[in-house]
Amino acid sequence: MIEVRRLGPQIGAEVQGIDVRTLDDAAFAVVYRAWLDSNVLVVRGQEDLQIEDFLRYSRRFGLVQPHPSKTTRHPDYPEITLLGVNKFGPDGALDMAIYRRGAEGWHTDGAYDQEPFKATQLYALAVPSRGGDTHFASMYAAYDALPQGLKRRLEDHRGAFTYGGRRKATALLNEEDRDWTPVYHPIIRTHPETGRKGLYFDPGKILRIEGLEERESDEMIEELTGRMIQPGAEYRHKWRKGDIVIWDNRCSYHRAAGDYPPEEDRIHWRVSIKEHAVAGMATAI
């Protein structure tokens, strides 16, 4: 019996009573709908998944693609990024780019791509005794809370994004992959499936806002950074081993807490998912 439980007032839901390995199309349609409605979907208790199980389930959401960070790919499965693996270098020093991956600020994954990631999905293999949560927040709420004048002003503007953004944070990329040409996305972006508008923004990847003078653009980036997170529109996930969490990069921001004891393991498999027709949806909904 599938049950969907809301985790926060505007964002986050948990699906109970499923095994992702044996979900039929009708059940998957419930899962997918719950995900679209809540931006972040949690499935707990999926212990002992094999990589193939995780990939098969992930592909039902869209096109699973290898992430540009080649050094953190699984050696046999390029579509799987390993999070929290090889944290210590040969000299025993903690590699901060791995330990604090995703913790430098609120962001959305893949804004540096012409077609950003639709979704990111994580599976928890090892969870530390404390810390290591993931925080989420709604882009819809950020848009809704913008003053009318600002909404109107931003409506026609696109942002230029690259992987490293203004800080050129490219430590996890190979040398030859660091030269990114900026891509452009509307700052007010309409979600292709829900039709709702969100504040599509990522302070770590945006270079500038098209059509604004440099100073104006920097000020606007500053202002929008302060408007991303709205009270009551957040969800904080406390991981347990066997959890699967998928978030919608088209309508949510996230960040890792980056605060767990470094000597402990915090390991996830991650997939990056792009848009394409969703298997089983045509008949199921």
Ligand SMILES: O=C(O)CCC(=O)C(=O)O
């Ligand atoms: O490890 C986490 O909690 C999330 C890291 C992150 O930002 C990502 O995987 O995209």
Ligand SMILES: [Fe+2]
């Ligand atoms: Fe991320």
